[in-house]
Amino acid sequence: MTLLSVEGLGIDFGGVTAVDGVGFTAEPGRIVSVIGPNGAGKTTLFNMISGVYLPHRGRVRLDGEDVTGLAPNRLAERGLSRTFQNLQVFLRMSVLDNVMAGRHLAERGSTLADLLGLPSTRRRSRETERAARALLERVGLERAAEREASALSYGALKRLEIARALAARPRLLLLDEPAAGCNPVETEEIDALIAAIAAEGVAVLLVEHDMKLVMKISHHVVVLDHGEKIAEGAPEAVARDPKVVEAYLGAHAGREGSHALG
Amino acid sequence: MRPLFAKPISAKQATLLVLLLLIAVAPAFFPSNFYYRVGTLIFINGLAVTGLVVLIGYAGQISLGHAGFAGLGAYACALGPVHLGLPPALSLVLGAVLSGLLAWLVGRPILRLKGHYLAIATLGFGVLVSMVLANEAWLTGGPDGMAVADLGLRGLLKSAGIKVGNAELWYWLAGLILLAGAWLALNLKDSPSGRALRSLHDSEVAARTVGVDVARYKLSAFVISAVYASVSGSLLALTNRFVTPDIANFLHSIELVTMTVLGGAGTVIGAATGALLLTALPQVLTALQEYEHIVFGLIMMLVMIFLPDGLLPSLHRLLRRRVS
Known part of the structure; x- marks a missing residue:
């Protein structure tokens, strides 16, 4: 049973395409992680799903109902809750x-x-x-x-x-880098907490940089690069995907190269 | 082990207790009847300032036009008995209802604005009201002002066999209304609506994501504070038995905001302290009269620079640091 379905979502900022054509689904009790290099558009995607940004293209559906562009408080009434990367x-x-x-x-x-x-x-x-x-x-x-x-x-x-997000008793919970800036012990605790939340039947959408955490608790992984989805699937499969390896290592190698040149 | 008191006294109970004691005990130290008048003015300003605590302190929205609502309340009490044959007390209620309605109408478009833009828009509203009051002389008597009917409470008490001086009566009446206003504002603070207001003050985007209809709650804070200002204006007109358009003046709005932020906009007791200091000082130090607005401006600047949270919160923090 699909709770959230995202179809062809896209947005531009001043003529620059930040996110384009991203689609995936989330089901109750499962953890979907969105990963990708810095600037891949993960938080922008979250902001569109949670109604903070108005998408230029595509649809967001909750329980099959089109909720694209609804105000965050209206989405909250439909059971969507979130946390923020830069703390609010x-x-x-x-x-x-x-x-x-x-x-x-x-x-x-x-x-x-x-x-x-x-x-x-x-x-x-x-x-x-x-x-x-x-x-x-x-x-x-x-x-x-x-x-x-x-x-x-x-x-x-x-x-x-x-x-605070749990106090709203959400059906869909968006967590934007919940373990960023946390020490390994805290990360471990948050890891267990997220798994427990999902086990209660909440659909969890996770943006996280800590790959160990993502690989350990996710049921499904969506990989973004330059605003587009380049891969999705089970964590082990995604980790072996050559396109994903290139997006991470290639970007890294590219930066190294530019340093060497500069 | 059970604690001595089943429940520690809450901030709300403490505030009401302190206000009640101050109002009740202060007259024992009054050297002359004149101080009843000063006390009355403090309570009337305190009431408007309590309303601004809801708007500025809880919801974090600014208004530089609330004297406009005070003017509306004052002129309702002046015009109601003359033109509609209403008793003054009912005119006060009518003024409050009208102010609330007007705040609702005006607030819907302008509360979309933030910061300086909201300040300018509310300022414009206040100026508009004061200009209408000054220019529509056929109705309001223009800049010369008009007389206000007697509230009639003293006569009522007299016929019941209670004799009380006019200044004293107003002192107790205004004190009682301030207490009621403080009680309402304190109820609101730790209620579901109060939490919604305080949350949108700190982060509008987070308030939205927990389901707060930000526009609706800003509007209700604006309406509530307008009703407080209106009742405060009505009381001022009724106690003075006279009203001029000056009551809706921009400078009056500034005074009210200065009082609110001087004591600390976040709490009723802080704002009441601001009303006390800034109402009493010019009355007591009559030499300052000519420089009143310069002094107000100076105080506002100093508070903003050195005590941005207001007098009481800053003192509180200082004391806590000393103790620990």
Whole structure:
């Protein structure tokens, strides 16, 4: 059963094609990784799927419904949640409040009721706090709950974003480099966390540079280079694909060469 | 071991308690009746500033035109009894409803703007209101202003056998309304809507991805703050028994924003401190009267440069650093 299907997605920035003709699908309970050299268009692809950028070409479907170009909050209502490569934490709020804010769709109500502090409002806040504390425990941040988010380390902020994304109870979770800047122990923890999230039936879409992590937990890998899909398949098959090897090593060798020439 | 108190006192309860104590105890130290008047003005400004806490402190949006809504509230109280035969108290409510509606209409297009552009657009709105009030002399009396009917509360109390001086009555009435306004704003802060507002303040894109309808929540903060400003303007007109277009003046908007950011826009108690300082100083130091706006501008600049979070948060941080 396909949850997400991306068809021929493309976007240009000032006449330069950033992503073109990319398509793949994601299913509940499975982890799809998008890999590729720097500048291959991975984050741009994520931004189009999550409604941050409006694609110029192609379609995004959720449950078969065309959701191309829907605002991020409308996509959130349909069960899409994400984290950000360059962190978008609510830095002036407490760690607990960050995760509570993630449960907005479940807890939102009339603003008038919230102003008056009606019992219904207080009940929703209590339920949200309970859910948020459980999620903080899950990502190992329960002891930092009352601290201001800006006081956390980079690795902790990465986990905080995952907890906030999970608070929305997503069906499709987009993780943009969740292990970037994390030490090997933290990477191991995030690795186990992502596998557990998928095991609960969430479709996970992952952009990651850590190849070991990608090869270990992915069910399916999509490889981008210069904005186009050059390969996809099972992790072992993709790793042996000559085009993939060339995209990674070739780019590397090319850079070496230009250094030598320069 | 069980803690001494089942629950530690929340920031909301602490703020309300401090405000209540200050309002209740301050009159014991008043050397003359004049200070009831100063207190009343502090509470009335504090109310408008509490509304701006919701807009600036929670939602992170700026307005340089909120005196326009204060003007609307004030003139509703001046015109309602004369033209519609409404009692002044009902005129206050009518003014608040109209201000809310106008904020909703104006806010929809201009809240799409950010930063300086939003500041200029709101400034334009405020200037427009003050020009209409000054130019439509057939309705508003023009720059000379107009008289405002008596609220009638004192007469009501008198017939119930309670005798209270006018200045004192206004002190308690304005204090009570400020407390109610603070209570509402504090309720909002840690509610689902408050979290949505604070989240879009920090990162609009992240707020959107957790499902926050950013445009809708910005608009509700704008409407709420407009209603606060309107009620504040109504109270000012009713206590002065007179109103001029100056109430909707650009400088009044600047004063309100300065008060909000001086104390610390993020908290009700911080903003109330700003209202206290900047209302009381010119009243007490009458020598400053002519230079009032220079002083306001100077304070705003100094705060922005040295205490960008406002007085109370900066003091709080300083104290915490000393202790640890």
